[in-house]
Amino acid sequence: MLWKLGEPGQLRYTDAVPAPGTVAAEVVGGLWLLAAMLFEMAAILLATGRPWRLAALAGVAVSAPVIGLAPGLAVAGLVVDGLILALAAVSWLRFRAAPS
Numbered sequence: 001m002l003w004k005l006g007e008p009g010q011l012r013y014t015d016a017v018p019a020p021g022t023v024a025a026e027v028v029g030g031l032w033l034l035a036a037m038l039f040e041m042a043a044i045l046l047a048t049g050r051p052w053r054l055a056a057l058a059g060v061a062v063s064a065p066v067i068g069l070a071p072g073l074a075v076a077g078l079v080v081d082g083l084i085l086a087l088a089a090v091s092w093l094r095f096r097a098a099p100s
Contacts, residue, residue: 028066039059042084
């Protein structure tokens with residue numbers, strides 16, 4: 001949305017922070033893209049049985065602050081970030097508790 005590609009659903013340019021088309025919006029859009037790539041990498045690593053937690057946590061670390069710019073418009077993103085953190089924590093605890 002911040003790259004002025006379209007206004008999906010109830011998201012409108014007038015509600016966007018930072019203002020679409022500005023340098024700040026381009027940076028935020030790039031951060032959204034980076035977060036998406038990190039989450040996809042984590043999913044691929046998880047599906048292939050490789051360590052995935054670091055990529056998932058990096059995705060949350062990028063995603064959550066960007067969502068904080070307009071939390072009312074991205075509540076679902078905050079919920080997903082929280083679920084990913086919870087899954088990573090449970091997975092890590094189970095890994096640590098497993099006998100060697």
